[in-house]
Amino acid sequence: MSRWQPDARGRLVLAAMDLFLERGFEQTTVADIAEHAGLTERTFFRHFADKREVLFLGQEELVDLFVSSVTNAPANASPLEAVAAALKVVAADFQPRREFAQRRGHVIQANPALQERELIKLARMSTAIATSLRERGVSEPSASLAAQSGISVFHVGFAEWIDEDNTRTFAEIITTALAALKAVAS
Structure with a gap:
């Protein structure tokens, strides 16, 4: 050895x-x-x-990236705009790791306990983002709604991005998903 x-x-x-x-x-x-x-x-x-x-290596770094990106969003950004800015930063950071993310996704989808752990990770990210928004002066329920909406966009976009047939970048998918969210909310 x-x-x-x-x-x-x-x-x-x-x-x-x-x-x-x-x-x-x-x-x-x-x-x-x-x-x-x-x-x-x-x-x-x-x-x-x-x-x-x-399978969950880098979870804390991902939360930190989301939080710092929300924190560093322009001061005049709405809660959802701050979250959208963070999503775009995260998508760019993830892009080089698509193959690993696809492999990881297959493993998690085949195991209910890992699926549960993934959902807990998403909930932790949402909580951290909501806290960051509140620190920017966003009140409730707006902070939690924006954070949870952003994590929904991340989750749905991530699933599409790692799909074997997908040819778009994660950032492109996030942009499309944010536009769809905006249309749904209008």
Whole structure:
């Protein structure tokens, strides 16, 4: 086992995704992942609390990106405009990761417990965005409605973006979804 190769975390993520897709999430063990990556279980646990964490790596950074983007939106932006600005920043950040996102999506869709975890992640993002909007002076229920609407756009847009037949960028899809939201709300 070559313990000194660089990027152990990245190798573990790739090994986990390969095995989750090949065998299924439930059928894949941490030992399997570590072995496939050419590492030890101990190394796995230095990087991840459990195998679910491989799929939700970067969750805090995503929340931070949403919040900082809402915070940095123009001062005169409406609540929904601030959220739309954040969605566009997030979409641009995600674009290079489409293949990984597609693979991750397949794993999550095949496992109800992971679907539940994904929904919890979305709810946490909505709460963080609403808090950021309130810090900008947006009152309730406007802050929560704008945040939840934005997360709905993100969720629907993300599902379309990772679809195998999709040819549009995530930013294009987000722009279309925001226009649809605006039309529905009018």
